[in-house]
Amino acid sequence: MNLKNFRFETDADGIALATWDSPGRSMNVITPEVMDELGRIIDKVAGDETIKGCVITSGKEAFSGGADLTMLQGLGAEYKRLVKAKGEEEAMRFFFEESRKLSLLYRRLETCGKPFAAAIHGVCLGGAFELALACHFRVLSDVDATRVGLPEIKVGLFPGAGGTQRVARLMQTGDALQMLFKGEQIRPLMAKNMGLVHAVASRDRIVETAKEWIRGGGKGIAPWDVQGFKLPSNKVYSPAGMQIWPPANAIYRRETHDNYPAAKAILQAVYEGLQLPMDRALTVESRYFAKILRSKEAAAMIRTLFVSMQELNKGARRPADVPPSKLRKVGVVGAGFMGAGIAYVTALAGMDVVLVDQTLEAAEKGKAYSHKLVSDQIMKGRAKTADRDALLARIRATADYADLKDCDLVIEAVFEDPKVKAEVIAKVEAVIRPRAIFASNTSTLPISGLAQSSARPKQFVGIHFFSPVEKMMLVEVIEGKKTGDRALAVALDYVRAIKKTPIVVNDARGFYANRCVMAYVREGHLMLMEGVPPAMVENVARQAGMPVGPLSLNDEVALDLALKILKATKAQVGPEAIDPAQEKLLVAMVEKEGRLGRKNRKGFYDYPENGPKRLWPGLAALQERKLDPDAIDVEELKQRFLVAQALEAARTVEEKVITDPREADVGSILGFGFAPFTGGTLSYIDGMGAAAFVELAKKLAKKHGDRFKPNRLLNRMARDGSTFYDAVARVAAAEAKKAA
Numbered sequence: 001m002n003l004k005n006f007r008f009e010t011d012a013d014g015i016a017l018a019t020w021d022s023p024g025r026s027m028n029v030i031t032p033e034v035m036d037e038l039g040r041i042i043d044k045v046a047g048d049e050t051i052k053g054c055v056i057t058s059g060k061e062a063f064s065g066g067a068d069l070t071m072l073q074g075l076g077a078e079y080k081r082l083v084k085a086k087g088e089e090e091a092m093r094f095f096f097e098e099s100r101k102l103s104l105l106y107r108r109l110e111t112c113g114k115p116f117a118a119a120i121h122g123v124c125l126g127g128a129f130e131l132a133l134a135c136h137f138r139v140l141s142d143v144d145a146t147r148v149g150l151p152e153i154k155v156g157l158f159p160g161a162g163g164t165q166r167v168a169r170l171m172q173t174g175d176a177l178q179m180l181f182k183g184e185q186i187r188p189l190m191a192k193n194m195g196l197v198h199a200v201a202s203r204d205r206i207v208e209t210a211k212e213w214i215r216g217g218g219k220g221i222a223p224w225d226v227q228g229f230k231l232p233s234n235k236v237y238s239p240a241g242m243q244i245w246p247p248a249n250a251i252y253r254r255e256t257h258d259n260y261p262a263a264k265a266i267l268q269a270v271y272e273g274l275q276l277p278m279d280r281a282l283t284v285e286s287r288y289f290a291k292i293l294r295s296k297e298a299a300a301m302i303r304t305l306f307v308s309m310q311e312l313n314k315g316a317r318r319p320a321d322v323p324p325s326k327l328r329k330v331g332v333v334g335a336g337f338m339g340a341g342i343a344y345v346t347a348l349a350g351m352d353v354v355l356v357d358q359t360l361e362a363a364e365k366g367k368a369y370s371h372k373l374v375s376d377q378i379m380k381g382r383a384k385t386a387d388r389d390a391l392l393a394r395i396r397a398t399a400d401y402a403d404l405k406d407c408d409l410v411i412e413a414v415f416e417d418p419k420v421k422a423e424v425i426a427k428v429e430a431v432i433r434p435r436a437i438f439a440s441n442t443s444t445l446p447i448s449g450l451a452q453s454s455a456r457p458k459q460f461v462g463i464h465f466f467s468p469v470e471k472m473m474l475v476e477v478i479e480g481k482k483t484g485d486r487a488l489a490v491a492l493d494y495v496r497a498i499k500k501t502p503i504v505v506n507d508a509r510g511f512y513a514n515r516c517v518m519a520y521v522r523e524g525h526l527m528l529m530e531g532v533p534p535a536m537v538e539n540v541a542r543q544a545g546m547p548v549g550p551l552s553l554n555d556e557v558a559l560d561l562a563l564k565i566l567k568a569t570k571a572q573v574g575p576e577a578i579d580p581a582q583e584k585l586l587v588a589m590v591e592k593e594g595r596l597g598r599k600n601r602k603g604f605y606d607y608p609e610n611g612p613k614r615l616w617p618g619l620a621a622l623q624e625r626k627l628d629p630d631a632i633d634v635e636e637l638k639q640r641f642l643v644a645q646a647l648e649a650a651r652t653v654e655e656k657v658i659t660d661p662r663e664a665d666v667g668s669i670l671g672f673g674f675a676p677f678t679g680g681t682l683s684y685i686d687g688m689g690a691a692a693f694v695e696l697a698k699k700l701a702k703k704h705g706d707r708f709k710p711n712r713l714l715n716r717m718a719r720d721g722s723t724f725y726d727a728v729a730r731v732a733a734a735e736a737k738k739a740a
């Protein structure tokens with residue numbers, strides 16, 4: 001067989017081994033060519049009498065990451081072209097047949113009559129795990145890096161190559177739905193306990209274990225194709241089945257607020273599919289898959305959370321002519337809340353860290369945070385004591401700046417005070433090497449201003465983390481006026497090394513993410529002052545797609561910080577830059593009531609020692625008027641939350657703080673959880689079209705004030721019908737032309 005992506009050989013016992021090893025790629029992905037070759041392997045195994053069965057494994061460090069999502073993107077583009085050329089029906093027929101090819105291929109494997117086994121080491125996700133599920137036997141290597149799962153839901157899709165049907169026939173329906181909704185990566189032992197795989201073996205034994213299964217008479221028939229197969233949770237229309245579906249529906253609503261069509265399609269495909277024989281069930285799944293693949297949510301999420309995120313992670317914004325830097329030692333000055341987290345993620349990535357604070361005790365306290373974080377991981381079985389020892393050995397806590405001398409990069413996270421920062425800059429620059437880069441983690445002070453205290457402003461850059469550092473995946477890299485290309489490149493290399501996603505923003509008050517977040521929180525404050533019940537403010541925000549309500553979020557950040565920023569803005573920009581109602585609320589909360597947020601257990605919520613947080617009942621007294629909840633337009637409240645943030649994002653584009661829409665979108669979802677189903681702040685606008693967005697914003701401005709006024713850029717886009725991504729598409733087309 002002439003195969004490019006697989007090596008195919010048959011042993012003396014007549015057992016074939018197909019080793020998937022696509023040339024020129026670090027990871028196997030499912031492409032049309034791979035599908036074609038797999039089809040030929042199935043035909044060969046099924047048609048050759050001397051072959052007993054086949055084991056599929058990978059020749060790479062991982063099994064496979066799944067289907068090439070850009071291939072699915074291409075299908076969507078072809079569909080749109082066909083609608084114009086041949087009409088909706090013809091386009092839909094094409095789309096349905098194309099989008100179910102993988103599903104039919106896997107079913108062909110499952111029913112070809114010969115036993116197939118998957119021997120898996122490393123990650124095996126999405127379409128690749130669906131391939132494994134179609135095999136009659138699955139064995140995983142017992143190493144930590146091995147993970148299986150169906151993460152499609154995370155990009156607005158669902159497993160459409162048999163995943164929903166096979167998983168729901170392997171385990172209790174409730175467990176299957178949870179697995180499909182969450183899209184988590186599952187470790188080997190857990191996968192075995194869940195019934196997803198048959199065996200776990202050491203890495204060098206997986207292929208042999210699979211072969212033994214075939215040699216031992218393993219059958220090429222799936223359990224569900226055997227006469228008399230019983231569903232793990234019994235029939236859908238049975239007393240046991242009926243215990244499942246009403247709560248499943250409720251959980252779906254609670255978790256998604258009906259914002260994610262893919263999640264609903266999972267419910268539908270499983271509910272309907274379980275009532276049918278496998279082939280029919282797969283057709284039902286395929287119909288839903290074709291529908292979801294065409295949804296605007298899937299298109300937006302694939303673009304932002306897969307394509308753009310990958311491009312940014314690979315250094316789309318990195319100056320190309322600077323050679324890659326390998327950071328060995330990183331200094332962190334200020335071992336407080338942020339510095340301690342930065343030290344941890346840096347050491348976790350294998351770099352040596354020098355953690356400096358004013359006293360050795362303060363530095364040690366910061367280091368202790370790493371001890372706590374790894375210990376938590378050990379408790380959960382995700383790390384070993386040796387990992388902790390190694391990580392802590394990489395962090396040197398000290399009060400002596402001289403210890404920074406051979407660092408490649410130093411990040412300061414000292415008090416947010418220009419004088420303190422200036423002192424620290426001078427002390428650090430006095431000891432570091434001439435080529436070392438200095439970065440500030442400031443959240444409010446302009447980088448160009450801070451760089452004035454630097455003797456080497458070209459090597460000065462902003463690296464802005466979000467809290468908690470170990471959890472938040474976004475980092476804003478800020479270019480000051482004088483920041484040089486090498487400083488930018490080193491900052492991006494560092495962010496890549498700690499496996500976070502960078503966006504490059506220009507230097508302006510609040511940079512990007514915090515500006516949008518502030519617009520969100522302000523909207524919550526203002527609704528409260530208008531008389532919207534506090535619980536409604538919070539719930540409607542979540543219904544709009546935000547992960548936490550604005551009041552809750554403000555409690556986490558601290559109310560006094562919000563007031564401080566408000567006062568600073570008023571002093572520096574002028575009274576018209578702030579909203580008096582918001583100021584009144586924050587002054588009352590902070591200065592009169594002493595409510596600072598979660599940090600003193602008193603904010604918009606009360607935080608009792610034992611028990612969950614509760615909205616503070618005293619809020620009612622701060623509301624001068626109260627609206628009748630039944631008369632409130634919930635849809636409009638939802639729009640206000642999203643439009644306020646999207647408008648702020650559009651302003652950052654006009655002001656050139658953001659220069660690439662991919663960064664605004666990725667940054668908004670990773671940085672502050674902006675309704676992921678929209679694809680991010682700018683995709684939200686593009687998704688409805690600039691004209692419709694401008695009309696909506698103007699309507700809100702008329703009713704609620706000038707903060708909703710669209711800017712010049714949006715008005716122009718509304719007139720000429722352009723989108724934020726038009727420019728990106730133009731550049732991509734030009735590059736493709738050049739490459740051709």
Ligand code: NAD
Nearest residue numbers: 334335336337338357358413414415416441442443465467
């Ligand atoms: P923090 O008060 O918890 O920590 C500051 C630390 O700096 C303290 O441990 C202090 O002892 C130390 N320090 C002060 N002067 C020093 C000096 N001269 N030399 C060495 N150490 C010194 O503050 P934080 O919340 O960690 O914030 C630190 C920086 O990070 C600020 O610039 C802040 O704006 C920024 N930031 C904070 C957040 C957040 O959510 N807290 C988010 C992003 C950025």
